[in-house]
Amino acid sequence: MAASESYPEDLRYHPEHDWARVEGEEATLGITWYAQHSLGELVHYEPPDVGAALVKDTPYGEVESVKAVSDLIAPLSGEVVAVNERVVDEPETVNADPYGEGWLVRVRMSDPSELDGLLDAAAYRKLLEDAE
Amino acid sequence: MLEVVGVSTVEELFRDIPEGVRLRRPLQLDPPLAEQEIVAHLEQLAARNVPVGSELSFLGAGVYDHYVPAVVDLVLGRGEFLTAYTPYQPEMSQGVLQAIFEYQTAICELTGMDVSNASGYDGTTVAADACYMAKHVTGRSRVVVSEATNPQVRQVVKTYARGFGLEVVEVPHADGTTDPEAVLAAAEDAAAVIFQQPNFFGCLEPAPELAAAAAEAGALPVAHVDPVSLGVLEAPGRYGCAIAIGEGQSAGNALSFGGPHFGFLAARMEHVRRMPGRIVGETVDTEGRRGFVLTLSTREQHIRREKATSNITTNQTLLALGGLVYLAWLGPQGLRELGERCMALAAYAQERLAAAGFELPFAGCTPFKEIVVRVGRPAAEVVRAARARGVHPGYQLGRDYPGFDDCLLVAVTEKRTRADVDRLAGLLAEVASP
Numbered sequence: 001m002a003a004s005e006s007y008p009e010d011l012r013y014h015p016e017h018d019w020a021r022v023e024g025e026e027a028t029l030g031i032t033w034y035a036q037h038s039l040g041e042l043v044h045y046e047p048p049d050v051g052a053a054l055v056k057d058t059p060y061g062e063v064e065s066v067k068a069v070s071d072l073i074a075p076l077s078g079e080v081v082a083v084n085e086r087v088v089d090e091p092e093t094v095n096a097d098p099y100g101e102g103w104l105v106r107v108r109m110s111d112p113s114e115l116d117g118l119l120d121a122a123a124y125r126k127l128l129e130d131a132e
Numbered sequence: 133m134l135e136v137v138g139v140s141t142v143e144e145l146f147r148d149i150p151e152g153v154r155l156r157r158p159l160q161l162d163p164p165l166a167e168q169e170i171v172a173h174l175e176q177l178a179a180r181n182v183p184v185g186s187e188l189s190f191l192g193a194g195v196y197d198h199y200v201p202a203v204v205d206l207v208l209g210r211g212e213f214l215t216a217y218t219p220y221q222p223e224m225s226q227g228v229l230q231a232i233f234e235y236q237t238a239i240c241e242l243t244g245m246d247v248s249n250a251s252g253y254d255g256t257t258v259a260a261d262a263c264y265m266a267k268h269v270t271g272r273s274r275v276v277v278s279e280a281t282n283p284q285v286r287q288v289v290k291t292y293a294r295g296f297g298l299e300v301v302e303v304p305h306a307d308g309t310t311d312p313e314a315v316l317a318a319a320e321d322a323a324a325v326i327f328q329q330p331n332f333f334g335c336l337e338p339a340p341e342l343a344a345a346a347a348e349a350g351a352l353p354v355a356h357v358d359p360v361s362l363g364v365l366e367a368p369g370r371y372g373c374a375i376a377i378g379e380g381q382s383a384g385n386a387l388s389f390g391g392p393h394f395g396f397l398a399a400r401m402e403h404v405r406r407m408p409g410r411i412v413g414e415t416v417d418t419e420g421r422r423g424f425v426l427t428l429s430t431r432e433q434h435i436r437r438e439k440a441t442s443n444i445t446t447n448q449t450l451l452a453l454g455g456l457v458y459l460a461w462l463g464p465q466g467l468r469e470l471g472e473r474c475m476a477l478a479a480y481a482q483e484r485l486a487a488a489g490f491e492l493p494f495a496g497c498t499p500f501k502e503i504v505v506r507v508g509r510p511a512a513e514v515v516r517a518a519r520a521r522g523v524h525p526g527y528q529l530g531r532d533y534p535g536f537d538d539c540l541l542v543a544v545t546e547k548r549t550r551a552d553v554d555r556l557a558g559l560l561a562e563v564a565s566p
Contacts, residue, residue: 066430
């Protein structure tokens with residue numbers, strides 16, 4: 001069961017359709033409604049290991065649907081402090097709740113200034129509209 | 133027709149071919165022959181082949197003269213299988229998909245593994261595929277292969293290793309088998325250890341110990357096995373292997389000048405997403421009826437492109453089906469009896485040739501269906517002399533192993549008898565020098 005289209009105001013967005021929720025020194029990351037909608041029902045999540053280093057704009061894992069595979073692009077650099085095992089076991093959680101239960105990893109940011117390079121909800125919505 | 137496509141001469145159809153590569157002269161072909169003359173010419177060419185049935189053959193070395201029952205060709209000859217294309221549309225390919233699913237099931241039962249693919253080209257490319265799997269599972273870039281593994285398998289692994297960015301380390305054999313201590317030493321930082329059971333010399337390897345040595349070094353144990361040996365030898369899945377591969381020819385494929393045959397690859401379920409090739413899965417349709425589909429397609433090139441689990445995304449359905457029919461025809465009991473018969477005859481051959489005074493370089497090991505015999509003269513000469521008397525005495529081992537130019541690799545299958553072995557021993561005694 002998929003969620004309805006939304007792009008929460010409190011998140012920062014990456015053009016590769018990933019989002020970041022900043023909480024102090026840490027950020028929770030996931031994929032946007034648009035990403036899960038394009039992929040279709042997710043069947044597999046290949047996460048990074050806890051402790052792995054994420055580098056902004058580079059792939060850190062994979063999600064698969066029945067007909068597509070997509071690299072997860074890191075919106076921020078940092079060290080992985082948690083992986084959402086629920087999504088590993090039930091990848092379709094991302095389709096139902098991409099911004100809540102469907103979070104993918106939590107990182108300790110190594111360079112918070114990278115946030116300035118991310119889009120706010122309005123800018124991300126505009127990016128989607130321009131692409132159509 | 134020229135008018136329909138909008139040109140006035142055939143030449144115009146080639147206008148995009150650059151002048152520099154055009155032939156500009158007629159092809160140099162022989163003059164035409166009448167049908168009768170062509171048939172005579174082809175028959176003459178064909179007569180230069182020696183079918184294995186027309187001489188007593190002890191040739192093996194990777195491709196074996198096992199009995200292929202008539203039911204195999206009967207099933208393979210059915211139009212539904214013979215002319216079927218790849219089952220991309222499950223709604224019209226249930227027969228082929230079910231056959232492949234049953235083939236995969238048979239391979240898993242045979243090898244003790246959790247999941248099999250729909251087959252590979254042959255026993256060499258599945259070895260390369262296994263290396264690529266291991267690289268991605270372990271993150272390591274070295275592969276260890278026993279020297280007692282089929283030379284063509286090793287050669288193909290090396291060919292692919294270049295492209296995969298893998299270093300290949302060969303562990304020399306010791307008296308015809310592979311030493312687990314040597315494997316442990318070589319396998320540091322290795323992604324996989326590949327050994328063959330029975331090995332290229334026909335000898336039984338200490339397979340569980342080799343698998344354990346690989347695992348201790350953190351490498352994936354990969355066993356390259358003879359499918360028809362698995363009625364008497366333990367399944368790789370039950371002694372710690374992560375991947376089981378092999379050449380399927382012995383199971384129901386005719387010799388066919390060396391091919392086409394099929395390779396098989398099966399693995400533990402945890403590695404399924406790294407597996408190459410097609411995989412058929414069981415599911416239900418919209419009305420809840422059991423059906424089959426190609427599954428886990430996201431591993432493959434048409435979706436994952438350069439990150440696919442292999443650049444070979446095809447299989448050998450017809451030949452693999454031959455393997456399935458053969459295994460079903462034999463059944464577990466028949467497979468066991470076949471293995472016992474081969475081993476008994478190989479032991480007899482060892483005895484008989486030793487009694488005739490020939491040295492057996494690997495006399496200390498237990499053979500499955502092949503032994504190595506030193507004939508005391510260059511093996512090529514012995515082969516020539518023996519064939520002049522209607523017997524092909526075996527493979528010239530010196531082709532692949534230095535220092536073995538006077539050795540033959542002699543294969544005995546259930547199609548050979550003790551009388552055949554006696555004849556070989558007598559003949560070798562005449563033409564060779566024990």
